[in-house]
Amino acid sequence: MNFLTGLLNGLLHWSVERKMLAMLFFPVVVSPLAIFIILQSRGIGFTTNFLVALVVLSIILLVPFAKWMSHVIALQNIKQLNEQCQMLKQGNYNQVQLPDADVDGHDFLELKRNMHWMSNAIAMREQKLQRAMADLAQAQRQLGESLDCASVIQTSFLPNMVDLYDYIPDHFLVWEQRDTVGGDAYWLKPTDQGFFVGVIDCTGHGVPGAFMTLIVTSLLDKASADGTSSPATILGRMNRLIKDALGQNDRDSRSDDGMDCVLCHVADDGGSIIFSGANSPLYVVDDSGVACLKGDRCGLGYVRSSREFVFTDVAVPLSDSTRVYLTSDGFVDQVGGTRKFPFGRRRFMAFLEEQRGSPIATQGVELMHRLKEYQGDEVRRDDVTLLGFDVKGGK
Numbered sequence: 382m383n384f385l386t387g388l389l390n391g392l393l394h395w396s397v398e399r400k401m402l403a404m405l406f407f408p409v410v411v412s413p414l415a416i417f418i419i420l421q422s423r424g425i426g427f428t429t430n431f432l433v434a435l436v437v438l439s440i441i442l443l444v445p446f447a448k449w450m451s452h453v454i455a456l457q458n459i460k461q462l463n464e465q466c467q468m469l470k471q472g473n474y475n476q477v478q479l480p481d482a483d484v485d486g487h488d489f490l491e492l493k494r495n496m497h498w499m500s501n502a503i504a505m506r507e508q509k510l511q512r513a514m515a516d517l518a519q520a521q522r523q524l525g526e527s528l529d530c531a532s533v534i535q536t537s538f539l540p541n542m543v544d545l546y547d548y549i550p551d552h553f554l555v556w557e558q559r560d561t562v563g564g565d566a567y568w569l570k571p572t573d574q575g576f577f578v579g580v581i582d583c584t585g586h587g588v589p590g591a592f593m594t595l596i597v598t599s600l601l602d603k604a605s606a607d608g609t610s611s612p613a614t615i616l617g618r619m620n621r622l623i624k625d626a627l628g629q630n631d632r633d634s635r636s637d638d639g640m641d642c643v644l645c646h647v648a649d650d651g652g653s654i655i656f657s658g659a660n661s662p663l664y665v666v667d668d669s670g671v672a673c674l675k676g677d678r679c680g681l682g683y684v685r686s687s688r689e690f691v692f693t694d695v696a697v698p699l700s701d702s703t704r705v706y707l708t709s710d711g712f713v714d715q716v717g718g719t720r721k722f723p724f725g726r727r728r729f730m731a732f733l734e735e736q737r738g739s740p741i742a743t744q745g746v747e748l749m750h751r752l753k754e755y756q757g758d759e760v761r762r763d764d765v766t767l768l769g770f771d772v773k774g775g776k
Contacts (some may be wrong), residue, residue, distance in 0.1 A: 384602075388489065391479065392446065395443075398651075407593075423570070431477070440498070457540065460609060468500075472592070479517075491541045491647075491704055494628060495602065496638065496658075497644035500638050510714070516653050519775050523712070525561075528560075528561040528562060528588075529561065531561070531562050531588065531591060532561050532562050534595075534647065535562050535566075535591045535594060535595065537597055538566070538594065538598045539556075539566060539567060540567065540568065545569060546637060547569070548569060548576050548578070548647075549578065549638055549647075549770040549771075550638075550677065551740075551741055551742065551770060551771040552741065552742070552768065552769060552770035552771070553741055553742055553743070553744050553745030553746075553767070553768075553769050553770075554567070554767070554768050555743065555745045555748065555749055555765060555766065555767040555768075556765075556766050557587050557749070557764065557765045557766075558586075559587075559711075559712055559761045559763060559764050559765075560586055560587040560760070561587075562587060562588060562591035563587065563590050563591060563594075563764035564582065564583035564584060564585050564586055564589070564591065564593055564594060564764055565580070565581065565582055565583070565590075565594070565709050565711065565764035565765070565766040566581040566588020566594040566597070566766070567579065567580050567707075567766060568580075568581060568598065568601055568644075570601070570602070572605070572608055572609075572610050572646070573608055573610075574610045574646075574648060574649060575610065575646055575647050575648040575649045576646070576647055576649075577612070577615070577644060577645070577646050577647075578644075578645050578647060578707070578768070578770075579601075579612075579642055579643060579644035579645065579707065580642070580643050580707040580708060580709055580766050580767075580768055581594065581597060581598075581601075581640050581641075581642050581709075582636075582640060582641045582642070582661065582709035582710060582711070582766070583597060583638070583639070583640040583763070584638040584639055584640065585638070586763065586764060589638075589690075590764065593638060593640065596623070596626060596627075597619070597640050597681075599625065600619055600622045600623060600626065603618075603622065604618035604622060610646045610655070611644060611646070611657075611694055612644040612646050612655055612656060612657035612692075612694060613691070613692035613694040613738075614655040614675075614692075615644060615657075616642060616644060616657050616681060616692040617690065617691060617692050619640075619642070619659075619681045619682070620659075620679075620681045620682060620686055620688065620690060620692075621688055622682075623638075623639055623640070623681055623682025624682050624686075624688060627682065629682060629683065629684050630686055630688065632684060634684050637683055637684045637685075638682060638683070639680045639681045639682030639683040639686065640659070640680065640681050640682060641659050641660040641661045641680055641709070641710070642655070642658070642659045642661055642681060643656070643658045643659075643661035643662065643663055643676060643683070643707045644657055644658070644659075645663065645697075645705065645707065645710070647772070651699075651742055652770050653696065653697075653699065654696070654697040654699065654705065655694050655695070655696055655697070655773060656674060656676075656694070656695045656696075656697050656705075657676065657677070657692050657693060657694050657695065658674070658675065658676015658679060658680060659676055659679055659680055659681050659692065660676060660677075660679065660680050660733055661676050661707075661708075661709070661710070662674055662675045662676055662726075663695075663697070663705060663706070663707060664705065664706035664708070664729070664730065664733060665698075665703065665704070665705055665706075666704040666705075666706070666733050667698070667700045667702055667703045667704070667735055668700055668702055668732070670734065671730045671733045671734045671737075673726060673730060674695055674697070676692075676693075677690070679692070699772055703771070703772045704732065704733075704741060704769060704771055704772070705769070705770060705772060706767065706768070706769040707761070707767075707768045707769075708729075708766065708767045708768070709765065709766045709767075710716050710763065711762070711763030711764045711765040711766070712724065712748075712752060712765050712767060713725055713726050713728075713729050714762060714763055715755070715756055715759075715761070715762055715763070715765075716756075716759050716762060717752075717754060717755040717756040717757050717759050718755055721759070723746070724752060724755055728755075732747075732748065741769055741770065741771055744769060745767060745769070748767060749765075752765070
């Protein structure tokens with residue numbers, strides 16, 4: 382019995398070519414030879430009956446024999462391969478067994494061995510991927526914690542809300558960085574005659590932009606240390622200070638960073654405002670409508686900016702209902718709408734005209750609602766800072 386079992390297993394592990402050779406030997410060689418011998422030794426009648434019986438038997442056994450041959454030659458091995466594929470699909474890489482090493486000429490067994498080693502390779506790569514993902518998750522957590530800490534540091538350099546309400550009681554402020562930290566900032570500093578208020582848009586986003594805001598905030602304090610009340614003077618000094626701090630006084634400089642800024646000086650009694658802008662406008666709303674006062678076309682600190690550029694102070698006409706709006710370009714430059722165009726100054730000014738009679742404190746929320754509605758599925762392109770206030774609310 383054991384001998385027969387071993388013989389059967391040996392036959393099953395034959396190569397496909399050997400199995401086909403053995404199975405075709407009988408119908409192709411043995412059967413014709415037997416028929417030839419019978420024809421020589423028997424009569425015509427017997428031979429005819431024999432051939433008829435053979436044809437009938439062949440027809441009857443054709444389908445079962447074909448299925449049996451298919452199973453012996455290929456189907457059994459294909460079924461095993463499919464089972465191995467299912468285990469690989471389920472992630473059971475270590476369940477694929479390694480066939481015997483002696484597979485010479487046996488295509489299916491060789492394929493099984495290859496699948497075994499392929500499963501080992503997949504398992505090893507999956508382990509490496511899992512370790513890499515774990516390291517990446519840890520690095521992301523560390524980076525997130527660092528950015529959160531950097532955000533706290535950046536926020537500490539900004540004016541606090543108490544000071545804002547002391548100097549401009551009726552106002553709204555939107556300060557939304559595209560990332561955890563960013564390149565937008567706002568500035569407030571008292572003077573002997575009133576106070577400065579400004580919005581700053583530095584080069585870049587994220588960490589580089591945040592570094593720039595820390596630099597320029599410190600430089601603004603230095604530029605205004607002598608008590609000047611001229612925004613244009615402050616901007617001119619900032620242009621030179623940034624160039625000196627970053628070594629951007631010639632074309633061979635390794636950096637080309639700087640900032641745009643809209644800066645106002647508001648008198649203590651709210652009776653006058655002086656504005657100066659570096660690539661940034663000031664929006665003014667009064668009884669006559671909405672006006673956009675354009676600043677000078679020169680950024681601060683950039684290599685291309687002239688070191689000796691003289692900025693301009695502009696006196697803002699005032700009335701009892703005057704409102705002013707300082708903004709970085711992140712708001713008007715945001716792409717959206719059906720045609721994927723920027724939000725634009727015209728749409729922004731139309732909003733200011735529409736909201737002229739509404740409390741200014743509520744306008745910030747409505748503005749950001751309009752922007753997000755216009756933005757739709759588009760990604761945020763830039764940091765956004767908006768500061769609007771009633772002049773009559775000046776201290």
